[in-house]
Amino acid sequence: MMWPNRFNYNTVFLDKEVDLLFPPDIQAVWSHLPFRDGVFECVVFDPPHMWGTLPKFMDNKKNLHGGYYGVFKNEKDMVVSIIKASEEFKRVTNRLCFKWAETKKPLHRILTCFSGWRKIHEYKIRPGMGKRSWRQARGNSFWVTFEKI
Ligand SMILES: C[S@@+](CC[C@H](N)C(=O)[O-])C[C@H]1O[C@@H](n2cnc3c(N)ncnc32)[C@H](O)[C@@H]1O
Numbered sequence: 001m002m003w004p005n006r007f008n009y010n011t012v013f014l015d016k017e018v019d020l021l022f023p024p025d026i027q028a029v030w031s032h033l034p035f036r037d038g039v040f041e042c043v044v045f046d047p048p049h050m051w052g053t054l055p056k057f058m059d060n061k062k063n064l065h066g067g068y069y070g071v072f073k074n075e076k077d078m079v080v081s082i083i084k085a086s087e088e089f090k091r092v093t094n095r096l097c098f099k100w101a102e103t104k105k106p107l108h109r110i111l112t113c114f115s116g117w118r119k120i121h122e123y124k125i126r127p128g129m130g131k132r133s134w135r136q137a138r139g140n141s142f143w144v145t146f147e148k149i
Pocket residue numbers: 001002003014015016017028029030031046047048049067068069070071081
């Protein structure tokens with residue numbers, strides 16, 4: 001889980017699923033956000049980074065910690081979904097923080113989905129930082145910050 005505090009009143013937690021250990025404040029899809037233009041200082045975007053069949057222990061259900069990874073049908077579905085999200089985020093904010101794990105697709109390739117955004121910072125998560133997870137054990141994870149052009 002990314003959020004140490006799910007109940008921070010300065011944030012709005014959105015997900016298309018509600019069957020989560022910490023259900024979202026708002027159930028919606030990121031291609032159609034139920035918010036007015038420019039309302040957020042920042043959007044934090046942590047999409048699933050995999051498609052197809054998940055390893056059995058993840059199984060596209062709540063994991064042991066109650067998280068829900070989600071998975072795209074295929075690579076094209078993933079790219080289209082992330083492009084739509086990146087377009088919609090431009091409507092509601094000027095700043096975007098994007099988390100990516102290179103489990104299936106390298107960062108430089110997924111960054112092509114963010115047209116109209118300028119990358120201002122890229123940070124590679126060092127293994128062992130925070131809670132050690134399967135992601136950190138198996139692949140590189142990154143935080144990327146963008147500002148709207
Ligand atoms: C990597 S998880 C995010 C985990 C979350 N950041 C946390 O700390 O628990 C990806 C999430 O994206 C959600 N998701 C997938 N497609 C979505 C969409 N089109 N709109 C909104 N949420 C979506 C999945 O349901 C899943 O919970």
